[in-house]
Amino acid sequence: MSNTYNQANALRDIVDERTRQDYKWGSIETGKFDRQSLYEGMTILTEEVGELAQECLRSDGEMGIVTRNYRTEAVQVAAVALKLIELYDRAHPGTP
Numbered sequence: 001m002s003n004t005y006n007q008a009n010a011l012r013d014i015v016d017e018r019t020r021q022d023y024k025w026g027s028i029e030t031g032k033f034d035r036q037s038l039y040e041g042m043t044i045l046t047e048e049v050g051e052l053a054q055e056c057l058r059s060d061g062e063m064g065i066v067t068r069n070y071r072t073e074a075v076q077v078a079a080v081a082l083k084l085i086e087l088y089d090r091a092h093p094g095t096p
Contacts, residue, residue, distance in 0.1 A: 010075070017079035037087060045080045052077050
């Protein structure tokens with residue numbers, strides 16, 4: 001498999017997870033970027049990173065032998081990070 005194929009699959013799964021998050025927790029369209037949302041977002045991101053770290057500890061250290069949940073948790077980390085970027089961009093249009 002090519003790297004492009006793997007990236008496309010990963011990005012698709014991240015976007016799908018973002019959609020699930022919006023369905024479960026509410027759309028970004030109704031959100032605002034303030035201190036509360038920043039703290040909540042960082043708390044959620046940290047929790048997801050912790051879950052990913054737990055999956056790493058459950059593996060034997062080799063990428064071929066990791067739990068199925070490893071990828072799921074990695075996608076969730078990326079999706080939460082993407083939401084933080086989206087919140088920032090919404091509050092600061094036109095800035096990278």
